[in-house]
Amino acid sequence: xxxxxxxxFDSGLGGLTILKALQxxxxxxxxxxFGDTANVPYGSKxxxxxxxxxxxxxxxxxQKGVKLIIxxxxxxxxxxxxxxxxxxxxxxxxxxxxxxxxxxRSSRGGRIAVLGxxxxxxxxxxxxxxxxxxxxxKVTQVPCPLFVPLVEEGWSxxxxxxxxxxxxxxxxxxxxxxxxxxxxxxxxxxxxxxxNVLGKQVQLVDSAQTLAQEVKNYLISHDEQAQGRGSLTxxxxxxxxxxxxxxxxxLGTRLKTVRLKKLNA
Amino acid sequence: xxxxxxxxFDSGLGGLTILKALQxxxxxxxxxxFGDTANVPYGSKxxxxxxxxxxxxxxxxxQKGVKLIIxxxxxxxxxxxxxxxxxxxxxxxxxxxxxxxxxxRSSRGGRIAVLGxxxxxxxxxxxxxxxxxxxxxKVTQVPCPLFVPLVEEGWSxxxxxxxxxxxxxxxxxxxxxxxxxxxxxxxxxxxxxxxNVLGKQVQLVDSAQTLAQEVKNYLISHDEQAQGRGSLTxxxxxxxxxxxxxxxxxLGTRLKTVRLKKLNA
Numbered sequence: 001x002x003x004x005x006x007x008x009f010d011s012g013l014g015g016l017t018i019l020k021a022l023q024x025x026x027x028x029x030x031x032x033x034f035g036d037t038a039n040v041p042y043g044s045k046x047x048x049x050x051x052x053x054x055x056x057x058x059x060x061x062x063q064k065g066v067k068l069i070i071x072x073x074x075x076x077x078x079x080x081x082x083x084x085x086x087x088x089x090x091x092x093x094x095x096x097x098x099x100x101x102x103x104x105r106s107s108r109g110g111r112i113a114v115l116g117x118x119x120x121x122x123x124x125x126x127x128x129x130x131x132x133x134x135x136x137x138k139v140t141q142v143p144c145p146l147f148v149p150l151v152e153e154g155w156s157x158x159x160x161x162x163x164x165x166x167x168x169x170x171x172x173x174x175x176x177x178x179x180x181x182x183x184x185x186x187x188x189x190x191x192x193x194x195x196n197v198l199g200k201q202v203q204l205v206d207s208a209q210t211l212a213q214e215v216k217n218y219l220i221s222h223d224e225q226a227q228g229r230g231s232l233t234x235x236x237x238x239x240x241x242x243x244x245x246x247x248x249x250x251l252g253t254r255l256k257t258v259r260l261k262k263l264n265a
Numbered sequence: 266x267x268x269x270x271x272x273x274f275d276s277g278l279g280g281l282t283i284l285k286a287l288q289x290x291x292x293x294x295x296x297x298x299f300g301d302t303a304n305v306p307y308g309s310k311x312x313x314x315x316x317x318x319x320x321x322x323x324x325x326x327x328q329k330g331v332k333l334i335i336x337x338x339x340x341x342x343x344x345x346x347x348x349x350x351x352x353x354x355x356x357x358x359x360x361x362x363x364x365x366x367x368x369x370r371s372s373r374g375g376r377i378a379v380l381g382x383x384x385x386x387x388x389x390x391x392x393x394x395x396x397x398x399x400x401x402x403k404v405t406q407v408p409c410p411l412f413v414p415l416v417e418e419g420w421s422x423x424x425x426x427x428x429x430x431x432x433x434x435x436x437x438x439x440x441x442x443x444x445x446x447x448x449x450x451x452x453x454x455x456x457x458x459x460x461n462v463l464g465k466q467v468q469l470v471d472s473a474q475t476l477a478q479e480v481k482n483y484l485i486s487h488d489e490q491a492q493g494r495g496s497l498t499x500x501x502x503x504x505x506x507x508x509x510x511x512x513x514x515x516l517g518t519r520l521k522t523v524r525l526k527k528l529n530a
Contacts, residue, residue: 038314039304044417046504049303049527149414152309160432163425238314262314264529 002224005030005233006215007061008070009054012040013152013243014185015072016250018095019232021208022070025216028226031233032064033072038238038262041148042075043117043184050119054080056263058088060235066090067224070215074099074184074207075117078125091218098210099181100129104137106203107179113140113172115194116183117148126183140175144168144187151186154249156193165190165197172198182206189250235261267489270295270498271480272326273335274319277305278417278508279450280337281515283360284497286473287335290481293491296498297329298337303503303527306413307340308382308449315384319345321528323353325500331355332489335480339364339449339472340382343390356483363475364446365394369402371468372444378405378437380459381448382413391448405440409433409452416451419514426455430462437463447471454515500526 006026008019012035019033034057036042042050054076061069069092071077071084077094084092103112114126121143130137147168150161172180180202182188188206195204219225236243240258247255271291273284277300284298299322301307307315319341326334334357336342336349342359349357368377379391386408395402412433415426437445445467447453453471460469484490501508505523512520 038310040309044305044504044507045303046507049503145418146411146414146420149411153410155411158432160425160428163428167423167425239309239311242309 001227002067003030003226003228004065004067005032006068006070007032007034007064007066008072009034009036009057009061010073010185011036011042011075013246013250014148016247017185017188017206018070018072018208018211020251021212022215023230023232025212026219026230028228028230030226030231032061032066033232033234034061034261035234035236035243037236037243041117042073043119043145043148045119047079050076051080051083054084055087058084058092060261060263062089068093068215068218070211071095072185075119078120078123093211093215095185095207095211096125096129098214099183099205099207100126100133102205102207102210103179103181104130104133106205107137109178110134110137111175111177111179112137113142113175113177113180114183115142115144115180115187118143118145120183126181138175140172140177142168142171147190148184148186151189151249152246154246156189156249161190162193162197165193169194169197177202179203179205234258237261237263266492267332268295268491268493269330269332270297271333271335272297272299272329272331273337274299274301274322274326275338275450276301276307276340278511278515279413281512282450282453282471283335283337283473283476285516286477287480288495288497290477291495293493293495295491295496297326297331298497298499299326299526300499300501300508302501302508306382307338308384308410308413310384312344315341316345316348319349320352323349323357325526325528327354333358333480333483335476336360337450340384343385343388358476358480360450360472360476361390361394363479364448364470364472365391365398367470367472367475368444368446369395369398371470372402374443375399375402376440376442376444377402378407378440378442378445379448380407380409380445380452383408383410385448391446403440405437405442407433407436412455413449413451416454416514417511419511421454421458421514427458427462430455430458434459434462442467444468444470499523502526502528
């Protein structure tokens with residue numbers, strides 16, 4: 001048993017899709033979520049800069065006494081995970097490995113596409129991870145930079161979003177992908193639109209559920225599960241009221257409090 | 266005469282529209298441009314955070330010995346200008362005052378609309394400035410958060426951009442604005458699309474030319490003009506190669522070098 005909290009972080013709001021899955025799978029855990037709204041977005045920034053942001057947040061979470069850190073951001077998982085694992089005293093889990101695992105398990109024909117930010121795609125982290133599990137898989141990568149601002153704008157149901165999705169996803173008709181990874185934690189919000197563009201024959205996978213299960217397995221095997229009632233504390237590095245307001249789009253419920261925690265101020 | 270350089274900064278690429286006007290109007294000046302690509306965008310962030318970013322950049326420019334600082338970013342001008350003027354040893358000019366001036370001069374009916382980022386609109390800086398010059402003006406403010414990512418994505422000619430512009434600009438038909446301020450340095454790139462949506466009867470104004478003229482007047486009246494051949498040095502706080510690549514969309518020409526200068530690393 002270990003009642004220490006679990007730390008989760010993202011560049012902003014997107015990681016709340018991961019938080020939701022964790023709350024459902026691990027209702028007894030104390031969760032601390034950090035959204036780096038002062039530096040959002042990460043997807044167009046360099047490895048070095050994203051690693052610096054991630055390291056500062058991990059340090060803050062370690063000071064809060066977490067037993068585990070979850071990088072609930074695909075860009076940070078792709079660019080900073082190796083480094084974080086070296087510098088943190090607690091285990092660090094990312095979203096790339098569980099996403100790749102789930103895609104490989106789901107895919108019938110081994111034709112897997114990855115949708116992600118510019119930086120995630122450029123890093124090739126998903127491709128690498130998929131090929132480790134399924135060396136003969138055919139992997140296509142598609143950067144979709146406007147998806148994050150569309151979600152942050154609350155436009156997931158706006159007809160314009162479907163048109164943009166249709167443009168981004170055009171190359172997938174050619175590669176006949178049978179499985180598509182939503183390789184950014186914002187993208188599950190656009191699932192209905194993406195499914196509508198790609199059609200029923202294509203499977204959409206994201207990391208949330210697989211990651212939550214992985215965390216559960218880890219806690220059980222290390223005898224580190226919490227007991228009692230779970231809790232949630234949310235920090236944002238800027239504009240906590242704005243974060244609270246926009247979180248509704250993703251969580252479907254209102255957050256009570258979002259605390260301001262500036263990094264390097 | 267004063268051959269010290271002029272410092273110009275923006276959250277990222279947008280300020281290059283201002284740089285272009287300065288180069289044309291003041292060909293003898295040495296210009297230092299700083300794009301804060303590690304922290305871009307500013308438009309969704311708080312006054313405090315945008316002020317902190319701006320102060321760090323101004324400090325760097327002062328260390329470079331500039332004789333004048335130009336805040337070529339509407340959000341930073343709206344949120345941080347007063348503070349910068351207090352902390353900097355050299356004069357600081359922003360883009361809000363020249364934009365408001367030009368709009369008031371151009372408007373026949375006094376019905377002026379301001380397009381800007383969420384933060385610029387929320388600050389009310391343009392409204393305040395316009396009403397100072399024309400107390401009876403009718404000012405409408407419209408936040409257009411997707412315009413910056415569309416420009417950064419190089420989609421200024423994509424049909425989707427017109428659809429998004431049509432949605433944002435719908436309220437302006439009601440208010441019958443005769444003059445519209447492009448209140449973000451990225452927006453001049455979308456001028457053809459915005460003009461197409463609003464029609465010929467509406468005048469579009471931006472700050473670039475008025476600001477460049479204001480800088481020239483200042484230099485003449487203070488006898489601080491440079492002599493000789495002008496020059497341009499560009500710094501970015503992250504991913505300078507990406508900056509160089511994307512700058513083409515705005516400048517129309519290729520930049521030779523963009524130097525990396527991290528703030529607070």
